[in-house]
Every structure is written in structure tokens, then in C-alpha cells.
Amino acid sequence: AQKVTQAQTEISVVEKEDVTLDCVYETRDTTYYLFWYKQPPSGELVFLIRRNSFDEQNEISGRYSWNFQKSTSSFNFTITASQVVDSAVYFCALEDRGSTLGRLYFGRGTQLTVWP
Amino acid sequence: EAQVTQNPRYLITVTGKKLTVTCSQNMNHEYMSWYRQDPGLGLRQIYYSMNVEVTDKGDVPEGYKVSRKEKRNFPLILESPSPNQTSLYFCASHRGANTGELFFGEGSRLTVL
Numbered sequence: 001a002q003k004v005t006q007a008q009t010e011i012s013v014v015e016k017e018d019v020t021l022d023c024v025y026e027t028r029d030t031t032y033y034l035f036w037y038k039q040p041p042s043g044e045l046v047f048l049i050r051r052n053s054f055d056e057q058n059e060i061s062g063r064y065s066w067n068f069q070k071s072t073s074s075f076n077f078t079i080t081a082s083q084v085v086d087s088a089v090y091f092c093a094l095e096d097r098g099s100t101l102g103r104l105y106f107g108r109g110t111q112l113t114v115w116p
Numbered sequence: 117e118a119q120v121t122q123n124p125r126y127l128i129t130v131t132g133k134k135l136t137v138t139c140s141q142n143m144n145h146e147y148m149s150w151y152r153q154d155p156g157l158g159l160r161q162i163y164y165s166m167n168v169e170v171t172d173k174g175d176v177p178e179g180y181k182v183s184r185k186e187k188r189n190f191p192l193i194l195e196s197p198s199p200n201q202t203s204l205y206f207c208a209s210h211r212g213a214n215t216g217e218l219f220f221g222e223g224s225r226l227t228v229l
Contacts, residue, residue, distance in 0.1 A: 045206065045220040074227040091158060103149065104218060
């Protein structure tokens with residue numbers, strides 16, 4: 001069965017600190033997709049990244065970086081030099097090839113608070 | 117501009133009063149789905165549709181109905197709302213399984229008294 005675990009319910013940091021959000025997933029499929037979404041206080045869901053299970057290269061986008069490790073079934077997200085605007089709930093999600101539904105399995109989310 | 121539009125964005129209603137949350141997408145996507153978000157539970161899929169007149173249950177379908185008469189629209193119907201359906205609802209559309217990101221609407225916050 002598919003499952004996504006975000007063990008950190010809440011994280012608080014001070015501005016300019018680096019912070020890593022953990023995501024561990026379970027799937028029996030060899031082909032799958034992993035996502036991160038951001039939900040700011042305004043409530044909408046903002047797409048951040050989609051990663052194919054065959055592509056284990058780490059990705060960097062500005063202050064954001066993602067570390068995908070199939071060996072540990074993890075897809076962690078790091079924000080470097082955090083800013084107050086990064087305060088949000090972050091969701092990790094999994095879509096596997098066995099799903100014909102375009103269904104994403106979401107973790108429970110991590111509430112990140114960045115203090116000035 | 118690619119969009120998924122939900123209405124209403126906010127609604128307070130009473131137990132038993134039927135309501136419909138509309139969802140419309142302008143990307144000609146075949147796949148559409150509804151999720152609900154509850155504190156500590158993340159997002160859970162309610163119903164999905166793979167095309168016109170093709171719908172099926174997700175993980176938490178009880179108390180909900182959907183219809184897909186046109187490709188662009190996928191309304192969520194609560195025939196007899198109850199307080200446990202108080203939640204934040206998201207509609208999403210998708211070009212197809214494994215083809216890319218889901219596009220989410222802005223969310224509809226529903227309170228059932």
C-alpha cells in the first residue's frame with residue numbers, strides 16, 4: 001500500500017537558518033512520482049516539485065533543494081537561509097504508476113514557522 | 117491562464133441542507149478529483165473522474181456525490197451535510213496519470229453547524 005510519512009508535525013526556525021523537511025514513502029511500484037506542495041496561510045496549494053523515481057539526482061531551485069534517496073525511500077526538502085515568507089504547511093505526496101487515477105497520496109504535512 | 121475554479125470559497129450551512137460545490141477547469145484535462153483537508157490528516161481523496169460520465173470513489177466518499185456531465189465541470193454534492201463534513205475542500209485536475217502535476221483550485225472552506 002502507498003503511504004507517505006512526514007514525521008515532523010511542526011518546525012520553528014529563526015530567519016536565515018537552514019531547515020530540512022523530511023518525507024518517507026512506501027510503495028511497491030518501481031516507477032512512481034514524488035511531489036512537494038506548499039500551502040501558505042492563504043490556503044492555496046502551490047506546486048513546488050515533481051520527481052520521477054528513476055531520477056535520483058538532487059535538485060536545486062534557488063534556496064530550495066531536494067534530496068531523493070531510493071535506498072531509504074526518502075525525499076527530503078531543504079530550505080536554505082529561510083525567510084518569513086517560507087512559513088507555510090508543506091506536503092509531500094506520492095503518485096505511483098499503478099495508479100490510473102492521477103491520485104496523489106499525501107503526507108499529513110509539516111507546519112513550518114520562520115520567525116523574524 | 118490555466119485555472120481550476122471552485123465556488124463557493126467559503127460557506128457556512130446547517131445540518132441537512134443540501135449544497136453543491138462547483139469546480140471548473142479550462143485545461144481540457146480528463147482527470148478531475150476532489151480532496152478534503154483536515155488538521156493532522158493531510159489531504160484525502162473523496163471522488164475522482166477519469167472522463168465524462170466516468171466517476172469512482174476515493175478514500176473517503178461517504179456522504180458525498182459527484183457528477184461529470186461535461187469535461188470541464190466536476191461538482192461535489194453534499195445531499196445532507198453533517199458537522200463531520202466541516203473541512204477544507206480542494207478540486208484538482210490532471211492531464212492523466214503519471215503525466216505531471218495536479219492543478220488545484222483555491223479551496224472551499226465549508227462549515228456545517
